[in-house]
Amino acid sequence: MQSLFLRFGASGTQRRSLPLRSLRPLHFFLALLPFLGATSGELPPSGTVPGFIALLLVNETPFPGERAWVSEEDTKAGMLAILWVLDSRIDSIPPGYTQAQIASEKCRNIIDVITAGGEKGQCDGFYRDDRGDFVAVPRVHERVDYLVQCSTRGKPGRFARLLDYAADLAAAYEKGGIGEADRFAGIRNVDGVPVTGRAYSWMTDRGSFHPGGNFVRIPDSESGSLGGNRFFTLRKLK
Amino acid sequence: MKNRFAEAVVLASLFFAPRIYAGEERMSTVPPIEGTLAELTSHPWLEEVTRHLYRWYIDERDIAPVVRANEIIYWVKENKPKLDEDDRSRFGEVWLPQFSLAAKVKHADYTIPEMNAKVKSDAFKLTEVERIEAPAAMPAGFTEVRMPYAEVRDDLFKTRNQAVFPDGEMLGRMRAAVRAEIASDIAANHQRPPEGTQVVFLCALSPVANEVWAFWESGRTLIHFASDIDLDNPAMWEHEKLECKLYHLDKKIVVSLEDVNGSNGFLTRNEAGRALFNCLAVGKRVELEPLKVNAEPPAVKR
Numbered sequence: 001m002q003s004l005f006l007r008f009g010a011s012g013t014q015r016r017s018l019p020l021r022s023l024r025p026l027h028f029f030l031a032l033l034p035f036l037g038a039t040s041g042e043l044p045p046s047g048t049v050p051g052f053i054a055l056l057l058v059n060e061t062p063f064p065g066e067r068a069w070v071s072e073e074d075t076k077a078g079m080l081a082i083l084w085v086l087d088s089r090i091d092s093i094p095p096g097y098t099q100a101q102i103a104s105e106k107c108r109n110i111i112d113v114i115t116a117g118g119e120k121g122q123c124d125g126f127y128r129d130d131r132g133d134f135v136a137v138p139r140v141h142e143r144v145d146y147l148v149q150c151s152t153r154g155k156p157g158r159f160a161r162l163l164d165y166a167a168d169l170a171a172a173y174e175k176g177g178i179g180e181a182d183r184f185a186g187i188r189n190v191d192g193v194p195v196t197g198r199a200y201s202w203m204t205d206r207g208s209f210h211p212g213g214n215f216v217r218i219p220d221s222e223s224g225s226l227g228g229n230r231f232f233t234l235r236k237l238k
Numbered sequence: 239m240k241n242r243f244a245e246a247v248v249l250a251s252l253f254f255a256p257r258i259y260a261g262e263e264r265m266s267t268v269p270p271i272e273g274t275l276a277e278l279t280s281h282p283w284l285e286e287v288t289r290h291l292y293r294w295y296i297d298e299r300d301i302a303p304v305v306r307a308n309e310i311i312y313w314v315k316e317n318k319p320k321l322d323e324d325d326r327s328r329f330g331e332v333w334l335p336q337f338s339l340a341a342k343v344k345h346a347d348y349t350i351p352e353m354n355a356k357v358k359s360d361a362f363k364l365t366e367v368e369r370i371e372a373p374a375a376m377p378a379g380f381t382e383v384r385m386p387y388a389e390v391r392d393d394l395f396k397t398r399n400q401a402v403f404p405d406g407e408m409l410g411r412m413r414a415a416v417r418a419e420i421a422s423d424i425a426a427n428h429q430r431p432p433e434g435t436q437v438v439f440l441c442a443l444s445p446v447a448n449e450v451w452a453f454w455e456s457g458r459t460l461i462h463f464a465s466d467i468d469l470d471n472p473a474m475w476e477h478e479k480l481e482c483k484l485y486h487l488d489k490k491i492v493v494s495l496e497d498v499n500g501s502n503g504f505l506t507r508n509e510a511g512r513a514l515f516n517c518l519a520v521g522k523r524v525e526l527e528p529l530k531v532n533a534e535p536p537a538v539k540r
Contacts (some may be wrong), residue, residue, distance in 0.1 A: 064357075067464040067466050070321070122501055155351075158352075
């Protein structure tokens with residue numbers, strides 16, 4: 001964990017390494033998120049790195065009225081946990097695994113992770129087009145546009161706050177990285193199975209959904225179910 | 239549907255002798271279970287849960303441990319997650335350890351001002367079902383309920399083809415939503431709309447699940463709607479975009495999700511087979527008016 005460095009730049013293709021101590025402002029920022037300024041309910045353009053991350057975070061978590069909805073806090077926790085998974089796939093690969101085994105292919109940054117695997121990728125509907133631009137299928141935009149539309153009705157409420165949270169989280173990540181705070185980092189054993197710690201996959205909470213292979217379901221007792229998703233760590237190999 | 243379910247709850251309560259065990263300790267008399275736990279341990283409701291799981295999850299190989307025990311065992315508990323202000327929803331879990339199944343349930347009760355919608359369920363509804371490695375002993379905090387296997391089996395057998403389908407206004411709303419999703423999918427995939435009437439097959443409704451599967455025949459596509467909002471609430475169909483997923487049989491079906499690194503965009507062949515059976519074999523055939531799709535596909539956002 002101490003060797004964790006940020007590997008991201010504003011363009012999405014540059015790499016930048018920052019020492020861990022520079023991440024502290026991010027933690028402070030995240031803690032302040034609920035108290036910061038007015039809600040806008042807007043997401044940055046999806047062609048930008050924070051906009052694309054925010055689009056994914058909103059797409060993968062439930063809003064009021066959706067089946068997996070529990071609360072604003074739960075959905076926010078789900079967004080953060082998803083960001084942790086994506087970040088873990090960049091350069092926190094456990095001994096005995098290759099990045100390609102976990103993230104489908106070699107990834108240099110979070111956009112590579114999100115778009116990895118093309119049609120077979122973890123993030124269904126998110127890919128790079130023929131020009132190499134990161135894009136999402138129309139269905140993703142339809143849902144998110146609808147949520148944005150809902151957020152503008154009446155005085156800003158949960159919809160606007162959740163959209164803002166995703167946007168702020170994505171912007172903060174681009175600026176300062178995820179830091180060492182990882183909800184699942186300390187898990188070492190699940191039902192007697194030695195595991196690597198950290199989460200490396202998430203799936204919609206549904207029957208029979210399991211990523212298979214060496215992925216190990218993180219139980220509810222370890223907060224493995226957040227924001228309508230089930231999170232998975234890896235079986236320890238070495 | 240609500241009235242029939244309510245009648246069934248009352249009648250069945252009169253006939254089923256409750257056998258409930260709280261925690262590790264067996265109670266010799268009916269324990270004073272009230273409120274949420276009383277609903278979660280109610281035999282009629284658990285029977286509906288079993289019927290849903292029987293239709294959608296349980297396989298032949300799952301039955302053996304139950305036959306040997308001659309009883310179906312349920313482990314039930316109430317969950318109390320931290321909720322938003324003014325949200326009066328209730329949550330719970332039902333485990334069927336013999337089937338290695340765990341289900342989470344919710345009785346929604348909140349409002350969505352942005353949608354001008356009140357979300358209030360008429361019963362606890364399944365929100366998640368997972369395969370689990372069930373522990374040998376009931377975990378702390380759960381209450382055990384047992385039901386005679388033979389009775390449940392006979393009831394499930396007798397009613398295996400009994401199905402409640404949407405009709406009237408609800409069918410109209412569902413038809414419009416399916417049609418809109420198909421049109422949107424065709425446009426997104428840069429396809430020409432198929433000519434003529436489109437045929438879809440809807441699965442039966444369950445009083446304990448706010449979800450519906452539909453199979454669009456000529457598009458060879460399974461369509462899944464799921465919501466926190468009861469299906470007979472018009473708000474559900476006004477906001478159908480929120481939880482609708484399409485699975486093309488030719489592109490989105492795999493033997494194991496391991497084949498696709500656990501992507502959420504796929505169904506296993508087993509899941510697809512179950513959905514097709516419930517739509518085609520015991521479902522309802524519905525015709526949709528010919529589609530009018532915009533000639534211009536939606537632009538890709540950058």
